[in-house]
Amino acid sequence: MKCVPFLIALAVLVIELTPAHFIYTGPLLTAVPALAAVTMGTKGTTVAAALTLAISVTTATYNDAWGTLQVYTNFLALALVSVAGFVASSAVQARRQREQARRQRELDQVRRIAVAAQEVVLRPVPARLGPVLAGSLCLAAGTGARVGGDLYEAVQTRYGVRMIVGDVRGKGLSAIRAVAVALGAFREAVHYEDELAEVMNRCAAALRREVAVPGAFEQEVLLEGFVTALIAQVPDEPVVQLINRGHPPPLLLNQGRATPLMPASPLPPLGLEDLTTDLPGKPESYPYAPGDRLLLYTDGVIEARNRDGEFFAVPETMEGIRADTTPPEFLEQLHQALIRHTEGDLADDVAMILADRH
Incomplete structure (x- = not known):
């Protein structure tokens, strides 16, 4: 025309x-x-x-x-x-x-509400949890009001330190609502469930109940709703126990080398239990000795790309950070490396927990 x-x-x-x-x-x-x-x-x-x-x-x-x-x-x-x-x-x-100015004001208001809700639901992890020194980091992508559904938590219990990192499929306030449901179930279950698998099952059951409530989630989440989640437990023994439901594997930094802790049998995310009948009854154990560092993260970290389409090299970046840094310092250096790689243009939200074994 x-x-x-x-x-x-x-x-x-x-x-x-x-x-x-x-x-x-x-x-x-x-x-x-x-x-x-x-x-x-x-x-x-x-x-x-x-x-x-x-x-x-x-x-x-x-x-x-x-x-x-x-x-x-x-x-x-x-x-x-x-x-x-x-x-x-x-x-x-x-x-x-x-x-356009009116729409931008409305968009900014919705984003402020969403970010405020996210900050209420997510809280920084304690710096000391039993045998673990910890730090956390959460970054929002620059996607207007489409605030993501990343979640994390770390709690000291009588069973050891229990941590969760997850990612809700979807964006916006409905995703934050799903985050609140999953974290609420986790925060309660970690203190009462002996088995780590039951903690994960409690989170899955809470999400199923919420989805079953008419109008509980927006249509987007009802159609696409699932949550990838990883729960870790650090007992008194020099091991870390993991249950991974479709989430990126954590990275263990041992003697300067970062290794992904891959699950022996991949499992579906929460909300997709119908895809398998063989859900785990026991967690998988991996060596986790004093001096080791464990990084739990969401896919916004490993899927971050630069302008050439290259993914962010998380293991290599971890190996290049000095060993004497504290968890918050380590995460800040990782954050700066991520920003340099993407030139400040994050396509997805990012959540990370770093746990040092002492």
Whole structure:
């Protein structure tokens, strides 16, 4: 549509500079700034008006028509249509700008509400939890009001230190609601359930109950709703016990080398239990000795890309950070490396817990 005014101007120029100039082109030429005002805004209208003026001068000179009533009538018509088009285009543009500003204010308000709700639900983990020194980090992606559903928590219990990291499928307030449900179930179950698998089952059951309530979640979450989750337990023994439900594996930094703790049998996320009948009864154990570092994170970390499409190298970055840093310092350096890699453009929310075994 934007090229139509210029095609008309070209057609008028061809007619006026060929033997077909006996055709009266005044109405065609006045349509150029009028159409530009509708489709191209104030700048396009100005360009179209200047173009039609240049064509009128050129054709009047070429056809030796100066001094005729037709030429001056065409100039007057072009001037009136151009001014009217510019005024109308300015009014439309101003109205669009006001509408965009209103929508941006509404979007900013929704995002502030969502971020505030997220900050209430997620809280920094304690710096000391029994045999573990810990730190946490949560970063929101720059995606308008689409606040993500990353979750984390670390609690000291009579069974040891229990931690969870998860990611709700979906965005916005409904995802934060799912985060609150999962974390509420976790925070209660960790103190009463002997078995780590039962803690995970309590979280899954809470999400199923919430989805079953009419209107509990937005349609997006009802259709796509599931939660990847990883629960870790650090007992008195030099091991870490894990149950992984479709979540990225944690990284264990031991003697300067970062190794992913891959599950022996992949399991579906919470909410997709129907995909398997073989859910675990016992967690998987991995060596976790004093001096080791354990990083639990969401997929926003490993899926972060740079402008060339390369993923963020988390293990290599961990190995390059000095061993004498505290968990908050370690996470801050990891954060800065992530920001440098993505040039500050995070496509997804990020949540991390670092646990040092002492």
